[in-house]
Amino acid sequence: xxxxxxxxxxxxxxxxxxxxxxxxxxxxxxxxxxxxxxxxxxxxxxxxxxxxxxxxxxxxxxxxxxxxxxxxxxxxxxxxxxxxxxxxxxxxxxxxxxxxxxxxxxxxxxxxxxxxxxxxxxxxxxxxxxxxxxxxxxxxxxxxxxxxxxxxxxxxxxxxxxxxxxxxxxxxxxxxxxxxxxxxxxxxxxxxxxxxxxxxxxxxxxxxxxxxxxxxxxxxxxxxxxxxxxxxxxxxxxxxxxxxxxxxxxxxxxxxxxxxxxxxxxxxxxxxxxxxxxxxxxxxxxxxxxxxxxxxxxxxxxxxxxxxxxxxxxxxxxxxxxxxxxxxxxxxxxxxxxxxxxxxxxxxxx
Numbered sequence: 001x002x003x004x005x006x007x008x009x010x011x012x013x014x015x016x017x018x019x020x021x022x023x024x025x026x027x028x029x030x031x032x033x034x035x036x037x038x039x040x041x042x043x044x045x046x047x048x049x050x051x052x053x054x055x056x057x058x059x060x061x062x063x064x065x066x067x068x069x070x071x072x073x074x075x076x077x078x079x080x081x082x083x084x085x086x087x088x089x090x091x092x093x094x095x096x097x098x099x100x101x102x103x104x105x106x107x108x109x110x111x112x113x114x115x116x117x118x119x120x121x122x123x124x125x126x127x128x129x130x131x132x133x134x135x136x137x138x139x140x141x142x143x144x145x146x147x148x149x150x151x152x153x154x155x156x157x158x159x160x161x162x163x164x165x166x167x168x169x170x171x172x173x174x175x176x177x178x179x180x181x182x183x184x185x186x187x188x189x190x191x192x193x194x195x196x197x198x199x200x201x202x203x204x205x206x207x208x209x210x211x212x213x214x215x216x217x218x219x220x221x222x223x224x225x226x227x228x229x230x231x232x233x234x235x236x237x238x239x240x241x242x243x244x245x246x247x248x249x250x251x252x253x254x255x256x257x258x259x260x261x262x263x264x265x266x267x268x269x270x271x272x273x274x275x276x277x278x279x280x281x282x283x284x285x286x287x288x289x290x291x292x293x294x295x296x297x298x299x300x301x302x303x304x305x306x307x308x309x310x311x312x313x314x315x316x317x318x319x320x321x322x323x324x325x326x327x328x329x330x331x332x333x334x335x336x337x338x339x340x341x342x343x344x345x346x347x348x349x350x
Contacts, residue, residue: 026156027347029304032082032312033208034340035167035280035290036070037327038120040091041098047091047119051329062332067095071102073316073335077342081105084154085125086208088167096123113150122150122165122209131155132162138188149188159303159347162196164189166209168227179224182213183245186227190244190265193295204297204304204345207247207267210280210338214288215249215271231266233259247293253306254299267293270309279311279339281323292343307344 040052042060052058075081081103090096093112100107107125113135114121124130132153150165166189169181189207196203217226218235229235229246236259239246248260249269257264271288278286298306317339319325326337 026083027350028307029084029154029156029345030078030082031084031086031163031206031208031343031345032074032077032340033086033088033165033210033290033292033343034074035088035210035336035338036090037336037338038089038329039066039070039087039095040120041095049119056329058329062329065332066327067098067102069335071099074103074340075105076316077312077340082342083127084163086150086163086165087123087125088165088210089120090123091120093123096125099123100125111150111152113148115148118147120147120167122147122167124150124152124163124165126152126154128154128156136188136192138184149185149192151192157347160200161204161206161297161304161345164192164205164207166207166211168209168211168213170212175222176224179222179226182211182227183225185211186247187245189247193265202297202300202302203295205295206298206343207291207293208341208343209291210289211291212289215269215291216288231255231258231260236260249293254296255294256296267295268299268306269293274309275311275341277311277313279324279341280337284323290338290341292341298345301348303348304345305348305350307346309341309343312340312342 038049038052040048042063044054050056074085096110096112100110106127109126109130111124111130111133112121115137130152134151136149147167153160153162166185168185169178171178193205196205213226213228214220215228218229225238227246229239229248231248231250243260243264248257248264248266250266251273253268255266255268257266270292278288279290280287292309294306298304317325317335324337324339325334327334
């Protein structure tokens with residue numbers, strides 16, 4: 001059974017780079033999620049992957065050049081860069097602050113979280129104040145998940161929303177063991193979503209990040225039941241009465257479970273609707289492992305409402321081949337082996 005722990009966290013203001021857009025806050029908000037592929041700083045501190053050690057040619061100069069190229073690319077996600085940027089695979093809080101300083105686009109607020117002993121963590125950059133900051137570390141019978149769930153709130157124009165940033169266990173290793181860890185992460189999210197609904201009913205919640213699982217994983221014939229399940233009768237039957245280990249993905253707006261038991265937590269997934277093709281390519285085959293999952297609060301015609309979602313399948317994020325422009329630490333070329341996802345939300349009535 002998964003347990004939820006609070007983790008030590010880091011919050012920092014990064015100085016004023018520009019004025020906040022529009023007095024009183026915006027009526028449209030852009031939120032991006034991007035796995036930026038092992039963003040290590042220029043120092044050897046014992047956590048790095050081998051190719052990011054000084055002995056392998058990694059250096060402060062390569063790090064600074066990478067910060068510059070990532071910030072330049074993020075600025076091209078929208079006409080001035082996203083209002084909120086969730087990042088996976090960031091080494092530490094200092095790296096996050098370097099990104100904010102380089103951006104010079106009003107990212108006044110940063111938040112970083114990681115589990116002790118893990119090489120890479122999660123981060124948020126925001127133009128607007130972040131509230132309710134916490135990190136949830138997840139334990140299961142298979143061990144501690146390598147990364148926590150980062151949680152932050154926003155309240156703009158008096159309308160709140162909550163962001164949960166995740167990076168689930170990869171599929172490297174034994175399939176059954178790694179799936180247990182992903183299901184533990186899903187269970188922790190289900191528990192937190194129920195708590196939020198009990199504390200503040202109808203609050204819009206968005207789950208962002210690399211879940212290392214396709215939206216249609218259930219149909220791909222894995223040996224074990226996946227942590228992401230479609231809202232269909234076959235998945236509901238296989239999940240059985242204990243459905244707390246799964247995030248149920250719906251194509252309905254709002255996401256209301258049709259085949260799972262009443263009260264099951266269902267989330268809207270844009271994959272197969274607004275999102276097509278994929279955000280990551282494994283052996284030249286597209287996968288949909290990066291996610292934007294939305295609670296029903298984004299579809300109730302009150303407060304923040306879902307507007308659009310897209311995979312940024314274009315330059316500078318892709319190569320000429322159309323696949324992600326993966327970073328090469330040896331040459332310093334490329335950006336990331338994942339494509340960003342961009343969510344746009346509006347205040348109701350816009």
